Amino acid sequence: MADQKMLKITLVKSPIGAVPKQRATVASMGLRKLNKTIVLPDNAATRGQIQQIRHLVKVEEA
Numbered sequence: 001m002a003d004q005k006m007l008k009i010t011l012v013k014s015p016i017g018a019v020p021k022q023r024a025t026v027a028s029m030g031l032r033k034l035n036k037t038i039v040l041p042d043n044a045a046t047r048g049q050i051q052q053i054r055h056l057v058k059v060e061e062a
Helices: 020-028 044-052
Strands: 006-011 037-041 057-061
Touching (some): 006 044, 020 044
Antiparallel strands (some): 006 037, 006 057
């Protein structure tokens, strides 16, 4: 598992004005506050979530 690629995802824009589905995606990823960073595995599910909220987050390789 140590060789699995990870993504560092940071919430950079508030989801307050976003569509409810996008707000739910942000919350389900564990992003609660602005500038909070989480590390998630780089897989199809994570990539799909990022694609939905790409205008709210910044993504880096971890």
